[in-house]
Amino acid sequence: xxxxxxxxxxxFVEPKKGIDAFDRDHNGTVTKRENEEGGKLCKNWFRDSTxxxxxxxxxxxxxxxxxxxxxxPRKIRKKLVSIDLKIVTIRTHGKLHxxxxxxxxxxxxxxxxxxxxxELDDIDLVSRMPGETDFGVMVKDYPIKDYIVxxxxxxxxxEVPKExxxxxxxxxxxxxxxxxxxxxxxxxxxxxVLGGIFSYFLPLIATFIISLxxxxxx
Numbered sequence: 718x719x720x721x722x723x724x725x726x727x728x729f730v731e732p733k734k735g736i737d738a739f740d741r742d743h744n745g746t747v748t749k750r751e752n753e754e755g756g757k758l759c760k761n762w763f764r765d766s767t768x769x770x771x772x773x774x775x776x777x778x779x780x781x782x783x784x785x786x787x788x789x790p791r792k793i794r795k796k797l798v799s800i801d802l803k804i805v806t807i808r809t810h811g812k813l814h815x816x817x818x819x820x821x822x823x824x825x826x827x828x829x830x831x832x833x834x835x836e837l838d839d840i841d842l843v844s845r846m847p848g849e850t851d852f853g854v855m856v857k858d859y860p861i862k863d864y865i866v867x868x869x870x871x872x873x874x875x876e877v878p879k880e881x882x883x884x885x886x887x888x889x890x891x892x893x894x895x896x897x898x899x900x901x902x903x904x905x906x907x908x909x910v911l912g913g914i915f916s917y918f919l920p921l922i923a924t925f926i927i928s929l930x931x932x933x934x935x
Contacts, residue, residue, distance in 0.1 A: 735768030735885035745781025771882030811884030814853030
């Protein structure tokens with residue numbers, strides 16, 4: 718009879734805000750603070766967490782890239798079942814997109830997502846966003862277990878070409894790990910047994926201590 722069972726649970730890896738980028742191209746990325754210091758982009762585009770790829774603070778469109786580093790300790794990696802990469806954009810119109818173009822002549826623009834220097838996805842922006850005049854995509858969640866390296870430090874890199882922009886508010890790694898735990902019925906049974914044993918011996922122990930104290934006092 719097995720007294721332990723396997724469970725699957727979400728392990729915590731500290732998420733990163735857009736502005737937490739470890740490294741970035743300052744000619745092709747801009748934060749709220751940089752925009753407030755003489756920038757020309759719309760202030761409503763920014764949250765405190767936002768890093769916009771594809772612009773400088775003067776409103777010029779440029780190639781843009783940024784990298785974020787995550788700590789994925791060995792105790793999680795050795796129990797890893799799956800892990801998803803999630804890229805969060807808060808602003809409705811800030812998702813990965815181009816400026817408006819003539820539908821008859823859509824330009825070919827490709828963004829890149831890399832994990833630990835390996836290409837995870839190259840995203841061709843060839844379709845218009847629903848109800849919009851620009852070209853873009855709603856970026857999905859990515860399973861990235863095969864991209865994880867045997868190291869505590871994991872790197873995510875996002876790249877956009879000129880004429881493409883992308884608001885990054887948060888990037889998350891969400892690992893599912895396998896753990897073992899005592900079965901519920903066994904822990905209840907064990908608690909009852911130990912409680913009974915403790916209840917039986919407690920009066921004896923108390924009597925012994927009182928007798929010992931009395932003897933020492935005499």
